[in-house]
Amino acid sequence: MGLVADPRFPGHHMVVQLHPTPWTSFRRHATLLCYSTVTGRWALKPLASAPNHEPWGEHGVFAHDGLLWWVDVAYGMLACNPFDDYPHLRFVPLPAGCEMHDLGDRRPRPTKLMDQSHLIRPSQGMLRFVEIQSLSYDGAAVDDPRPTPPFECEASFADIWAHDSYVAAGLPQGKVAKLALVDPNNHDVVYFFQVRALFALDVRARRVLACEECLVDRQVQSLEFQYSRFVHA
Structure with a gap:
Protein backbone atom coordinates (compact mmCIF):
# COMPACT_ATOMS: atom_id res chain seq x y z
CA MET A 1 0.00 0.00 0.00
CA GLY A 2 1.15 3.50 -0.82
CA LEU A 3 0.26 6.89 0.66
CA VAL A 4 0.06 10.00 -1.53
CA ALA A 5 -0.99 13.59 -0.82
CA ASP A 6 -4.22 14.69 -2.51
CA PRO A 7 -3.39 17.71 -4.74
CA ARG A 8 -7.06 18.67 -4.93
CA PHE A 9 -7.58 18.93 -1.15
CA PRO A 10 -4.55 20.22 0.83
CA GLY A 11 -4.00 18.25 4.01
CA HIS A 12 -5.78 15.16 2.67
CA HIS A 13 -4.29 11.90 1.41
CA MET A 14 -5.14 8.71 -0.41
CA VAL A 15 -4.07 5.17 0.48
CA VAL A 16 -3.72 3.03 -2.65
CA GLN A 17 -3.13 -0.68 -3.21
CA LEU A 18 -2.56 -2.48 -6.49
CA HIS A 19 -5.13 -5.26 -6.50
CA PRO A 20 -4.71 -8.21 -6.04
CA THR A 21 -1.55 -8.42 -3.91
CA PRO A 22 0.08 -11.91 -3.93
CA TRP A 23 3.18 -11.55 -6.13
CA THR A 24 2.76 -15.08 -7.49
CA SER A 25 -0.42 -14.03 -9.31
CA PHE A 26 0.88 -10.73 -10.68
CA ARG A 27 0.80 -10.83 -14.48
CA ARG A 28 -1.44 -7.85 -15.12
CA HIS A 29 -3.28 -5.49 -12.78
CA ALA A 30 -6.87 -4.44 -13.32
CA THR A 31 -7.89 -2.22 -10.38
CA LEU A 32 -6.71 0.04 -7.58
CA LEU A 33 -8.12 -0.28 -4.08
CA CYS A 34 -8.24 3.27 -2.68
CA TYR A 35 -9.07 4.97 0.61
CA SER A 36 -9.54 8.76 0.59
CA THR A 37 -9.40 10.86 3.73
CA VAL A 38 -11.76 13.28 1.93
CA THR A 39 -14.61 10.76 1.70
CA GLY A 40 -13.56 8.43 4.54
CA ARG A 41 -14.39 5.46 2.32
CA TRP A 42 -12.73 2.64 0.38
CA ALA A 43 -13.40 2.33 -3.36
CA LEU A 44 -12.23 0.26 -6.33
CA LYS A 45 -10.93 2.14 -9.38
CA PRO A 46 -10.61 0.29 -12.68
CA LEU A 47 -7.35 0.83 -14.55
CA ALA A 48 -7.80 2.18 -18.07
CA SER A 49 -4.62 0.37 -19.13
CA ALA A 50 -1.92 -1.76 -17.54
CA PRO A 51 1.14 -3.58 -18.91
CA ASN A 52 1.68 -7.30 -18.83
CA HIS A 53 4.72 -8.26 -16.77
CA GLU A 54 6.40 -11.09 -14.95
CA PRO A 55 5.22 -12.03 -11.43
CA TRP A 56 5.60 -8.85 -9.42
CA GLY A 57 7.58 -8.58 -6.20
CA GLU A 58 6.80 -6.21 -3.34
CA HIS A 59 9.90 -4.11 -2.70
CA GLY A 60 8.34 -0.81 -1.72
CA VAL A 61 5.91 1.84 -2.87
CA PHE A 62 6.32 5.61 -2.61
CA ALA A 63 4.94 8.89 -3.88
CA HIS A 64 7.06 10.92 -6.29
CA ASP A 65 6.25 13.71 -8.75
CA GLY A 66 2.50 13.38 -8.14
CA LEU A 67 2.47 9.66 -8.92
CA LEU A 68 2.62 6.45 -6.92
CA TRP A 69 5.49 4.08 -7.78
CA TRP A 70 5.46 0.36 -6.97
CA VAL A 71 8.94 -1.20 -7.00
CA ASP A 72 10.19 -4.62 -8.02
CA VAL A 73 13.97 -4.49 -7.76
CA ALA A 74 14.32 -7.32 -10.30
CA TYR A 75 12.44 -5.51 -13.11
CA GLY A 76 11.56 -1.86 -12.46
CA MET A 77 8.58 0.18 -11.38
CA LEU A 78 4.86 0.50 -12.03
CA ALA A 79 3.56 4.07 -11.84
CA CYS A 80 0.21 5.82 -12.09
CA ASN A 81 -1.78 8.85 -10.98
CA PRO A 82 -4.36 7.38 -8.58
CA PHE A 83 -6.47 10.56 -8.70
CA ASP A 84 -7.44 9.99 -12.33
CA ASP A 85 -10.93 8.55 -12.76
CA TYR A 86 -9.46 5.79 -14.93
CA PRO A 87 -5.74 5.61 -14.13
CA HIS A 88 -3.17 4.37 -16.65
CA LEU A 89 -0.56 2.08 -15.09
CA ARG A 90 2.80 2.25 -16.89
CA PHE A 91 5.97 0.23 -16.53
CA VAL A 92 9.38 1.90 -16.08
CA PRO A 93 12.25 -0.61 -16.47
CA LEU A 94 15.49 -0.66 -14.52
CA PRO A 95 18.61 0.71 -16.24
Whole structure:
Protein backbone atom coordinates (compact mmCIF):
# COMPACT_ATOMS: atom_id res chain seq x y z
CA MET A 1 0.00 0.00 0.00
CA GLY A 2 1.15 3.50 -0.82
CA LEU A 3 0.26 6.89 0.66
CA VAL A 4 0.06 10.00 -1.53
CA ALA A 5 -0.99 13.59 -0.82
CA ASP A 6 -4.22 14.69 -2.51
CA PRO A 7 -3.39 17.71 -4.74
CA ARG A 8 -7.06 18.67 -4.93
CA PHE A 9 -7.58 18.93 -1.15
CA PRO A 10 -4.55 20.22 0.83
CA GLY A 11 -4.00 18.25 4.01
CA HIS A 12 -5.78 15.16 2.67
CA HIS A 13 -4.29 11.90 1.41
CA MET A 14 -5.14 8.71 -0.41
CA VAL A 15 -4.07 5.17 0.48
CA VAL A 16 -3.72 3.03 -2.65
CA GLN A 17 -3.13 -0.68 -3.21
CA LEU A 18 -2.56 -2.48 -6.49
CA HIS A 19 -5.13 -5.26 -6.50
CA PRO A 20 -4.71 -8.21 -6.04
CA THR A 21 -1.55 -8.42 -3.91
CA PRO A 22 0.08 -11.91 -3.93
CA TRP A 23 3.18 -11.55 -6.13
CA THR A 24 2.76 -15.08 -7.49
CA SER A 25 -0.42 -14.03 -9.31
CA PHE A 26 0.88 -10.73 -10.68
CA ARG A 27 0.80 -10.83 -14.48
CA ARG A 28 -1.44 -7.85 -15.12
CA HIS A 29 -3.28 -5.49 -12.78
CA ALA A 30 -6.87 -4.44 -13.32
CA THR A 31 -7.89 -2.22 -10.38
CA LEU A 32 -6.71 0.04 -7.58
CA LEU A 33 -8.12 -0.28 -4.08
CA CYS A 34 -8.24 3.27 -2.68
CA TYR A 35 -9.07 4.97 0.61
CA SER A 36 -9.54 8.76 0.59
CA THR A 37 -9.40 10.86 3.73
CA VAL A 38 -11.76 13.28 1.93
CA THR A 39 -14.61 10.76 1.70
CA GLY A 40 -13.56 8.43 4.54
CA ARG A 41 -14.39 5.46 2.32
CA TRP A 42 -12.73 2.64 0.38
CA ALA A 43 -13.40 2.33 -3.36
CA LEU A 44 -12.23 0.26 -6.33
CA LYS A 45 -10.93 2.14 -9.38
CA PRO A 46 -10.61 0.29 -12.68
CA LEU A 47 -7.35 0.83 -14.55
CA ALA A 48 -7.80 2.18 -18.07
CA SER A 49 -4.62 0.37 -19.13
CA ALA A 50 -1.92 -1.76 -17.54
CA PRO A 51 1.14 -3.58 -18.91
CA ASN A 52 1.68 -7.30 -18.83
CA HIS A 53 4.72 -8.26 -16.77
CA GLU A 54 6.40 -11.09 -14.95
CA PRO A 55 5.22 -12.03 -11.43
CA TRP A 56 5.60 -8.85 -9.42
CA GLY A 57 7.58 -8.58 -6.20
CA GLU A 58 6.80 -6.21 -3.34
CA HIS A 59 9.90 -4.11 -2.70
CA GLY A 60 8.34 -0.81 -1.72
CA VAL A 61 5.91 1.84 -2.87
CA PHE A 62 6.32 5.61 -2.61
CA ALA A 63 4.94 8.89 -3.88
CA HIS A 64 7.06 10.92 -6.29
CA ASP A 65 6.25 13.71 -8.75
CA GLY A 66 2.50 13.38 -8.14
CA LEU A 67 2.47 9.66 -8.92
CA LEU A 68 2.62 6.45 -6.92
CA TRP A 69 5.49 4.08 -7.78
CA TRP A 70 5.46 0.36 -6.97
CA VAL A 71 8.94 -1.20 -7.00
CA ASP A 72 10.19 -4.62 -8.02
CA VAL A 73 13.97 -4.49 -7.76
CA ALA A 74 14.32 -7.32 -10.30
CA TYR A 75 12.44 -5.51 -13.11
CA GLY A 76 11.56 -1.86 -12.46
CA MET A 77 8.58 0.18 -11.38
CA LEU A 78 4.86 0.50 -12.03
CA ALA A 79 3.56 4.07 -11.84
CA CYS A 80 0.21 5.82 -12.09
CA ASN A 81 -1.78 8.85 -10.98
CA PRO A 82 -4.36 7.38 -8.58
CA PHE A 83 -6.47 10.56 -8.70
CA ASP A 84 -7.44 9.99 -12.33
CA ASP A 85 -10.93 8.55 -12.76
CA TYR A 86 -9.46 5.79 -14.93
CA PRO A 87 -5.74 5.61 -14.13
CA HIS A 88 -3.17 4.37 -16.65
CA LEU A 89 -0.56 2.08 -15.09
CA ARG A 90 2.80 2.25 -16.89
CA PHE A 91 5.97 0.23 -16.53
CA VAL A 92 9.38 1.90 -16.08
CA PRO A 93 12.25 -0.61 -16.47
CA LEU A 94 15.49 -0.66 -14.52
CA PRO A 95 18.61 0.71 -16.24
CA ALA A 96 19.84 -1.51 -19.07
CA GLY A 97 21.84 -4.43 -17.71
CA CYS A 98 20.23 -4.30 -14.25
CA GLU A 99 17.10 -6.34 -15.00
CA MET A 100 16.88 -9.97 -13.93
CA HIS A 101 14.62 -11.30 -16.69
CA ASP A 102 16.99 -13.85 -18.19
CA LEU A 103 18.58 -15.69 -15.28
CA GLY A 104 16.48 -18.84 -15.81
CA ASP A 105 16.50 -21.14 -12.79
CA ARG A 106 18.98 -18.79 -11.07
CA ARG A 107 16.48 -15.94 -11.02
CA PRO A 108 16.68 -14.74 -7.41
CA ARG A 109 13.09 -14.19 -6.42
CA PRO A 110 11.89 -13.78 -3.88
CA THR A 111 14.71 -13.43 -1.35
CA LYS A 112 15.59 -10.97 1.39
CA LEU A 113 19.00 -10.52 -0.20
CA MET A 114 17.38 -8.69 -3.12
CA ASP A 115 15.91 -6.16 -0.68
CA GLN A 116 19.23 -5.86 1.09
CA SER A 117 21.28 -5.28 -2.08
CA HIS A 118 18.95 -3.31 -4.40
CA LEU A 119 17.17 -0.05 -3.72
CA ILE A 120 15.06 2.52 -5.60
CA ARG A 121 14.08 5.71 -3.77
CA PRO A 122 13.51 9.40 -4.58
CA SER A 123 16.34 11.84 -3.87
CA GLN A 124 16.87 15.44 -4.99
CA GLY A 125 13.75 15.31 -7.14
CA MET A 126 14.82 12.20 -9.08
CA LEU A 127 14.52 8.46 -8.64
CA ARG A 128 17.81 6.80 -7.68
CA PHE A 129 18.73 3.15 -8.24
CA VAL A 130 21.40 1.64 -5.97
CA GLU A 131 22.80 -1.88 -6.38
CA ILE A 132 25.38 -3.91 -4.48
CA GLN A 133 26.91 -6.00 -7.23
CA SER A 134 28.55 -9.45 -7.31
CA LEU A 135 26.46 -10.96 -4.51
CA SER A 136 25.14 -14.51 -4.77
CA TYR A 137 21.54 -15.07 -3.77
CA ASP A 138 22.44 -18.35 -2.06
CA GLY A 139 25.07 -16.67 0.11
CA ALA A 140 28.24 -17.55 -1.85
CA ALA A 141 30.13 -15.36 -4.30
CA VAL A 142 29.42 -16.14 -7.95
CA ASP A 143 29.92 -14.48 -11.31
CA ASP A 144 26.92 -12.37 -12.24
CA PRO A 145 25.73 -13.46 -15.73
CA ARG A 146 24.39 -10.02 -16.56
CA PRO A 147 26.54 -7.41 -18.32
CA THR A 148 27.79 -4.70 -15.98
CA PRO A 149 25.85 -1.49 -16.68
CA PRO A 150 27.42 1.96 -16.41
CA PHE A 151 26.62 3.74 -13.17
CA GLU A 152 26.81 7.40 -12.27
CA CYS A 153 28.91 6.57 -9.24
CA GLU A 154 30.63 3.37 -8.06
CA ALA A 155 32.64 2.40 -4.99
CA SER A 156 34.16 -0.91 -3.95
CA PHE A 157 33.63 -2.23 -0.44
CA ALA A 158 37.38 -2.84 -0.25
CA ASP A 159 37.92 0.94 -0.55
CA ILE A 160 35.14 1.64 1.94
CA TRP A 161 36.54 -0.80 4.52
CA ALA A 162 40.04 0.67 4.12
CA HIS A 163 38.95 4.28 4.64
CA ASP A 164 39.97 5.80 7.95
CA SER A 165 36.40 6.99 8.63
CA TYR A 166 35.11 3.39 8.41
CA VAL A 167 37.83 2.17 10.74
CA ALA A 168 37.20 5.04 13.17
CA ALA A 169 33.50 4.18 13.28
CA GLY A 170 34.40 0.71 14.59
CA LEU A 171 32.54 -1.06 11.78
CA PRO A 172 33.53 -4.67 10.92
CA GLN A 173 35.98 -5.39 8.11
CA GLY A 174 35.13 -7.78 5.28
CA LYS A 175 31.36 -7.77 5.91
CA VAL A 176 29.09 -6.36 3.19
CA ALA A 177 26.46 -4.05 4.65
CA LYS A 178 22.73 -4.03 3.83
CA LEU A 179 21.12 -1.12 1.98
CA ALA A 180 18.82 1.02 4.11
CA LEU A 181 18.16 4.46 2.56
CA VAL A 182 19.20 7.05 0.04
CA ASP A 183 19.44 10.52 1.54
CA PRO A 184 16.42 12.38 0.08
CA ASN A 185 18.45 15.62 -0.06
CA ASN A 186 21.78 14.25 -1.34
CA HIS A 187 21.83 11.29 -3.72
CA ASP A 188 25.56 10.75 -3.14
CA VAL A 189 24.83 9.71 0.46
CA VAL A 190 23.58 6.16 0.99
CA TYR A 191 22.69 4.65 4.37
CA PHE A 192 23.56 1.07 5.27
CA PHE A 193 22.77 -1.32 8.09
CA GLN A 194 25.77 -3.14 9.51
CA VAL A 195 24.39 -5.52 12.17
CA ARG A 196 22.96 -3.11 14.82
CA ALA A 197 24.52 0.03 13.33
CA LEU A 198 23.13 2.45 10.74
CA PHE A 199 25.83 4.42 8.93
CA ALA A 200 25.78 7.11 6.25
CA LEU A 201 28.31 6.84 3.44
CA ASP A 202 29.37 9.49 0.93
CA VAL A 203 29.76 7.05 -1.95
CA ARG A 204 31.96 9.29 -4.10
CA ALA A 205 34.38 9.99 -1.24
CA ARG A 206 34.04 6.48 0.31
CA ARG A 207 33.74 8.35 3.62
CA VAL A 208 31.48 7.37 6.56
CA LEU A 209 29.67 10.56 7.59
CA ALA A 210 27.77 9.27 10.62
CA CYS A 211 27.22 6.02 12.47
CA GLU A 212 25.02 5.08 15.41
CA GLU A 213 23.09 2.15 16.79
CA CYS A 214 19.69 1.71 15.15
CA LEU A 215 17.43 -1.28 15.71
CA VAL A 216 14.27 -1.40 13.60
CA ASP A 217 12.76 -3.89 16.07
CA ARG A 218 13.86 -2.55 19.46
CA GLN A 219 11.27 -4.47 21.46
CA VAL A 220 12.40 -7.96 20.42
CA GLN A 221 15.99 -6.90 19.59
CA SER A 222 15.72 -8.86 16.32
CA LEU A 223 17.99 -8.16 13.33
CA GLU A 224 15.48 -9.61 10.87
CA PHE A 225 14.18 -6.22 9.76
CA GLN A 226 17.52 -4.43 9.31
CA TYR A 227 17.12 -3.56 5.63
CA SER A 228 15.38 -1.16 3.28
CA ARG A 229 11.88 -2.61 3.19
CA PHE A 230 11.25 -1.57 6.79
CA VAL A 231 12.68 1.95 6.89
CA HIS A 232 11.93 5.26 5.17
CA ALA A 233 13.88 8.50 5.06
